[in-house]
Amino acid sequence: MTIPDPSTLTSQQTRLLARQNAITNTAGYSPGTLQANLLILPQKHSQDFHNLCLRNPVSCPLLGISTTPGNPTQITPSPCIQTPDFDLRTDCPLYRVYKHGKCIATKKPDLLDVWPSPSPNNTPEAQEQVEETDYTAFLIGCSFSFESALCAASLTPRHHTTATIVAMYRTSIPLLPSGIFTGAHCIVSMRPYREEDIDRVREITRPYLATHGEPVDWGWDAVQRLGIRDIQDPDFGDVQRFEVGEVPVFWACGVTPQMAIEAAGEKIDGLVFAHEPGHMLVTDWSVEDLERLKGGLGVFD
Amino acid sequence: MTIPDPSTLTSQQTRLLARQNAITNTAGYSPGTLQANLLILPQKHSQDFHNLCLRNPVSCPLLGISTTPGNPTQITPSPCIQTPDFDLRTDCPLYRVYKHGKCIATKKPDLLDVWPSPSPNNTPEAQEQVEETDYTAFLIGCSFSFESALCAASLTPRHHTTATIVAMYRTSIPLLPSGIFTGAHCIVSMRPYREEDIDRVREITRPYLATHGEPVDWGWDAVQRLGIRDIQDPDFGDVQRFEVGEVPVFWACGVTPQMAIEAAGEKIDGLVFAHEPGHMLVTDWSVEDLERLKGGLGVFD
Numbered sequence: 028m029t030i031p032d033p034s035t036l037t038s039q040q041t042r043l044l045a046r047q048n049a050i051t052n053t054a055g056y057s058p059g060t061l062q063a064n065l066l067i068l069p070q071k072h073s074q075d076f077h078n079l080c081l082r083n084p085v086s087c088p089l090l091g092i093s094t095t096p097g098n099p100t101q102i103t104p105s106p107c108i109q110t111p112d113f114d115l116r117t118d119c120p121l122y123r124v125y126k127h128g129k130c131i132a133t134k135k136p137d138l139l140d141v142w143p144s145p146s147p148n149n150t151p152e153a154q155e156q157v158e159e160t161d162y163t164a165f166l167i168g169c170s171f172s173f174e175s176a177l178c179a180a181s182l183t184p185r186h187h188t189t190a191t192i193v194a195m196y197r198t199s200i201p202l203l204p205s206g207i208f209t210g211a212h213c214i215v216s217m218r219p220y221r222e223e224d225i226d227r228v229r230e231i232t233r234p235y236l237a238t239h240g241e242p243v244d245w246g247w248d249a250v251q252r253l254g255i256r257d258i259q260d261p262d263f264g265d266v267q268r269f270e271v272g273e274v275p276v277f278w279a280c281g282v283t284p285q286m287a288i289e290a291a292g293e294k295i296d297g298l299v300f301a302h303e304p305g306h307m308l309v310t311d312w313s314v315e316d317l318e319r320l321k322g323g324l325g326v327f328d
Numbered sequence: 329m330t331i332p333d334p335s336t337l338t339s340q341q342t343r344l345l346a347r348q349n350a351i352t353n354t355a356g357y358s359p360g361t362l363q364a365n366l367l368i369l370p371q372k373h374s375q376d377f378h379n380l381c382l383r384n385p386v387s388c389p390l391l392g393i394s395t396t397p398g399n400p401t402q403i404t405p406s407p408c409i410q411t412p413d414f415d416l417r418t419d420c421p422l423y424r425v426y427k428h429g430k431c432i433a434t435k436k437p438d439l440l441d442v443w444p445s446p447s448p449n450n451t452p453e454a455q456e457q458v459e460e461t462d463y464t465a466f467l468i469g470c471s472f473s474f475e476s477a478l479c480a481a482s483l484t485p486r487h488h489t490t491a492t493i494v495a496m497y498r499t500s501i502p503l504l505p506s507g508i509f510t511g512a513h514c515i516v517s518m519r520p521y522r523e524e525d526i527d528r529v530r531e532i533t534r535p536y537l538a539t540h541g542e543p544v545d546w547g548w549d550a551v552q553r554l555g556i557r558d559i560q561d562p563d564f565g566d567v568q569r570f571e572v573g574e575v576p577v578f579w580a581c582g583v584t585p586q587m588a589i590e591a592a593g594e595k596i597d598g599l600v601f602a603h604e605p606g607h608m609l610v611t612d613w614s615v616e617d618l619e620r621l622k623g624g625l626g627v628f629d
Contacts, residue, residue, distance in 0.1 A: 078534070078537065078541070078622075081385065081537060081622060081623065082385065082386050082537070082541065084382065084383065084385060085383050085504050199500075200501070200502060201501060201544070201545070201553070203386050203544050203580075204542065204543075204544065204545070205534075205542065206530075206534065206542075229507075233379070233506075233507065236379065236382060236383070240379070240383065241505065241506065241507075242505075243502070243504050243505065244502070244505070252502070279504075321379075321382060322382065322624045322625060323623045323624025323625075324623060324624075
C-alpha cells in the first residue's frame with residue numbers, strides 16, 4: 028500500500044490508515060486537526076478519572092468522552108469524531124494495555140480481542156459480558172498541533188530536525204488527586220529554545236489550551252524547580268541536543284494520564300487501555316475549534 | 329440595624345446587607361449558595377488572568393466573569409447574579425486594592441472612588457476615563473459552601489468550633505503560568521481530621537469542583553510534600569489545634585489568585601481590586617448548580 032503525503036490527509040483518511048495498520052507514528056499527519064491521547068477504563072472508575080482531567084486540564088485537557096459505556100463507536104461532543112464507521116478499538120495505529128496499573132501489553136494493532144462487542148441477546152452470560160466491557164474512553168489533547176504552529180513560525184522543535192522522539196521527564200508537580208487517582212505527578216515534554224525566542228514560543232502555544240497550551244516552566248533553573256533528575260537522561264523519549272544559548276522549555280505532556288493509572292495500581296479493578304505513545308487518535312477538531320474548546324466541553328453539548 | 333439569622337438569608341439579602349456595610353465576614357451566610365472570591369483587573373490583563381483560571385481550576389475555579397469591561401453591574405453567565413441592581417463595587421462587605429502587585433489598601437467598604445462610573449458624554453476626557461476604568465471582574469469559587477456540607481455530616485471544621493480563621497499556607501505547588509502571571513504558587517487551607525474520617529471528608533467535598541473540590545493532599549507527610557514551612561505558623565489565618573489522632577487535610581484556597589497578582593508585580597499596569605479575605609461575594613449559584621458548573625462556564629452561555 029502506498030501511503031500518500033501525511034500533510035495532505037484529512038483526519039478521516041489518517042484514521043482509516045490507522046485502522047488498516049498502514050501507519051505508525053502520527054506526527055505530521057493531517058496538520059490543522061487536533062490529535063488525542065487515549066485512555067479507556069472501566070465505567071466504575073470513569074467519574075474519578077473525569078474529575079482528574081477537570082482538575083488537571085493542562086496535562087489532561089479533554090477533547091471528548093465516549094457517549095455510552097461499552098460503546099466504542101460514539102464520542103461526545105459530536106464535532107470531535109464525525110465519521111459513522113468510527114471505532115475506538117481500531118482507529119489508533121497502536122495500543123497499550125494496563126492491568127492493576129502495570130503495562131502488560133504494548134504495540135497492539137487493535138483492541139478487538141480485549142474489548143469484544145457485546146452480543147445482542149439478553150442471556151445472563153451476555154449481561155455479565157456487558158458489565159465486563161462497559162469501558163469509557165477519554166480523548167486527551169496532544170501537543171502535535173502546536174508543534175506545526177511552531178514549525179510555521181520557524182521555531183521548529185529540535186526533535187523534528189533530528190528525527191528523534193521528544194524528551195519527556197517525570198517532575199515533582201503533583202497531579203491534583205481525584206478519588207482513586209492519588210500520588211501521581213505530571214510528566215513534561217522538553218524542547219530547547221534560545222532565551223530570546225521564549226516569549227514568542229509562549230505566545231504561539233498559548234491559544235492551544237486544549238492541547239497543553241503554553242509552557243509550564245523554562246530556563247536552566249526550571250530543571251531543579253520541576254524536580255527533574257537529569258536533563259541528559261529523559262524518563263521517556265530521546266535526549267535532545269542543546270545549541271549554544273539554548274535553554275530547556277517544558278510543556279505538560281499527555282503521558283501524564285498513564286502515570287495516574289500506574290500510581291492507582293491495585294485500586295483499578297479491570298483492564299485499562301491507552302494509545303502507544305506517539306501513535307495518536309486523530310480527531311475531527313481543528314485549530315479553529317481551540318477558542319471554543321478552551322472553556323471546557325460543555326459549550327458543545 | 330438588627331441583622332437577622334445569617335442562615336435564613338437569601339443570597340440577595342446577604343448582598344444587600346454587604347452593600348449597606350451592615351455585615352463583615354460572610355461565613356455561615358445564605359447556606360446552600362456559592363460564595364465567591366473576587367479579582368478585578370484592567371481589561372488588558374484579563375485574557376492572561378482568564379487563562380490562568382482555566383489552567384488552574386482547583387485553586388481558581390470560575391463562577392462568573394463580568395459581561396462588559398468597565399461595567400460593574402452585569403455578570404456572565406446570568407444565573408450567577410440575578411438581581412438587576414447588583415454592583416461589583418459595593419456588594420462585597422470589604423475590599424482590597426493592589427498596585428504593581430502590592431496591597432495598598434485593605435478593608436475598604438466599597439470601590440466607588442477607585443472605579444468611578446464612566447460619565448455618559450463622549451468628550452476626550454470621558455473617553456480617557458473609560459480606558460482607565462475598563463476593569464474586568466472574575467468571581468472565583470470559595471470553600472464556604474463545602475464547609476456547611478461538612479458540618480451537616482458532623483465533620484465540622486475545627487475553626488468553626490474555635491471561632492478562628494482557617495489556617496492557610498504557602499506551598500511549593502506551582503500555579504501553572506499564563507502570560508504575565510508567572511512564578512506564583514498555590515495557597516492551601518488546612519482543616520484537622522482523624523485519619524479514619526479522611527475518606528468521608530474527601531467524598532463529601534469531591535462534588536464541589538467549582539469551589540476547590542476534594543483535598544489536594546493530607547497526612548503529616550503532606551506537610552513536607554507541599555513544602556509547608558511550619559504547620560504551627562500559618563502564612564494567613566490562625567494556627568489550628570490538633571486533637572490526638574488528627575492529621576492535617578489540605579485544600580486549594582481562593583487566596584491563590586492574590587498571590588498571582590503579587591508575583592506579577594510591576595508587570596501589572598493599573599489597579600487591581602479583590603475582596604477582603606473572608607468577606608466574600610455571595611452569588612445566586614446554589615449547590616444544585618455544582619454538577620453543571622464542573623465542566624466550565626461554557627454550558628451556561
